[in-house]
Amino acid sequence: MSSPTGKPTPLYHLYRGVTAAIAPIAWASVARKLRKAGVSTERQQERLGAASLPRPPGQLVWFHGASVGESLSVLTLITRMGERLPGTEFLITSGTPTSAELIAKRLPPRTRHQFAPLDVHGPVGRFYNHWRPEAGIFVESEIWPQMLVKGRERGTRLALLNARLSDKSVEGWKKRPKTARFLLDQFRLMLTQNDKTAQNLLDMGADPARVKPGTNLKATSAPLPVDxxxxxxxxxxxxxxxxxxxxxxxxxxxxxxxxxxxxxxxxxxxxxxxxxxxxxxxxxxxxxxxxxxxxxxxxxxxxxxxxxxxxxxxxxxxxxxxxxxxxxxxxxxxxxxxxxxxxxxxxxxxxxxxxxxxxxxxxxxxxxxxxxxxxxxxxxxxxxxxxxxxxxxxxxxxxxxxxxxxxxxxxxxxxxxxxxxxxxxxxxxxxx
Missing domain, CATH: 3.40.50.2000 (Glycogen Phosphorylase B;)
Known part of the structure; x- marks a missing residue:
């Protein structure tokens, strides 16, 4: 499959500058929420890219979902992929304490959880330096520019899974076609929930060869646990x-x-x-x-x-x-x-x-x-x-x-x- 060829746009460079400037404010807000939820100081540092667990040897596949629904929807998929690739290890990242708590109770074999790094140069760089994932799979609408660009630059093969974008989000990206095309070009594969989302991605400038209609992963999730x-x-x-x-x-x-x-x-x-x-x-x-x-x-x-x-x-x-x-x-x-x-x-x-x-x-x-x-x-x-x-x-x-x-x-x-x-x-x- 061809590799991305687009160049970073001025809007992407502006995004990098703005996120760097507001990073201290964003970190203070995130840390406060994590403390309030009882998350330890060590685990709070994961949002700054400082891992609290060692990287396992061998091939590592990384899944990222924003919150509870996105994260839980891939657990069955990780289990099935783990059965298909018995020598592969897995990492799942999310952004909320609630998702971390629920994921911890249902982790598939050979899988560990971390909080995702803030989408800022330093935290993202530390994250990739430590984990060095062979592949990164972003779930639903999680398009974080620096996580994507830095991952591709370091050789992480990226996919967008269960892709779902709101009409408002699509219209916003259409007004910035060069940047939309540049970011979507980081993915080797975009697997959508339905034909409408596939068409939306194409309208945003995605390579048609990389867009495929899929299924809603939430339909394939394991049943909720029963006490x-x-x-x-x-x-x-x-x-x-x-x-x-x-x-x-x-x-x-x-x-x-x-x-x-x-x-x-x-x-x-x-x-x-x-x-x-x-x-x-x-x-x-x-x-x-x-x-x-x-x-x-x-x-x-x-x-x-x-x-x-x-x-x-x-x-x-x-x-x-x-x-x-x-x-x-x-x-x-x-x-x-x-x-x-x-x-x-x-x-x-x-x-x-x-x-x-x-x-x-x-x-x-x-x-x-x-x-x-x-x-x-x-x-x-x-x-x-x-x-x-x-x-x-x-x-x-x-x-x-x-x-x-x-x-x-x-x-x-x-x-x-x-x-x-x-x-x-x-x-x-x-x-x-």
């Missing part, structure tokens, strides 16, 4: 009460969910809502909303147990979503009632659940469209239609079972593409 002890305990507290789940809700959405639940309680006073905010630190805020809606609440983070008269169980904790999905085959996915973009529906589908979504799932359109078409998900627009959808599946067991089966089939269809992704990466990045 069997916690699951048994909560099942005992719920008993035979009917239940539905609203997961990954954002500010401005809980009001709609709670209004739907109040409507459902009119016909089934025993019904329980398990409410999972996308950001657990909003727990107190969401609890107040439950109270303002006139509903009783038990809050997971404070250790409150479910009582027979509890109407909403607020699951405001981190890392337990898989346990909650194992409780119930009916899940509303948040981030979709407002213009947020939606969240990954394959996580509940993998657990055997049918999915309800609002209309704003545009970041996961390639995932939701087949799921809806096959009957594994339905779309709602407001509290009334949400209540109607929940009621339909709660009172029609055959319909719910059919929807769950359709969701599982859709997930399996997507997961079968994982081997193709592995082989494509191995070939393009010359890993064998």
């Amino acid at each position: 069997e002890l916690a699951l048994a305990r909560i099942r005992g507290e719920i008993g035979d009460r009917p239940l539905w789940i609203a997961s990954s809700t954002h500010a401005g959405e809980e009001e709609t969910v709670l209004a739907a639940h109040k409507e459902l309680l009119k016909s089934d006073p025993d019904l329980l809502l398990l409410l999972i905010p996308r950001h657990p630190d909003r727990g107190e805020e969401v609890k107040r909303l439950v109270g303002q809606a006139g509903l009783t609440c038990a809050q997971r983070s404070t250790g409150q147990a479910l009582a027979p008269d509890t109407q909403v169980y607020l699951a405001d904790t981190l890392g337990e979503t898989g346990t909650w999905y194992a409780l119930c085959p009916l899940v509303f996915m948040g981030g979709s009632l407002l213009k947020i973009g939606g969240h990954n529906p394959f996580e509940p589908a993998q657990a055997g659940a049918a999915v309800i979504t609002g209309p704003g799932y545009y970041n996961f359109r390639e995932t939701f469209d087949p799921l809806i078409a096959q009957g594994g998900a339905v779309e709602v627009t407001d509290a009334a239609s949400l209540a109607e959808a929940v009621s339909h599946w709660l009172t029609n067991s055959p319909a719910l079972k059919a929807a769950c089966a359709a969701a599982r089939t859709c997930v399996q269809d997507q997961a079968n593409a994982l081997d193709d992704v592995v082989e494509t990466l191995i070939k393009a990045l010359e890993l064998e």
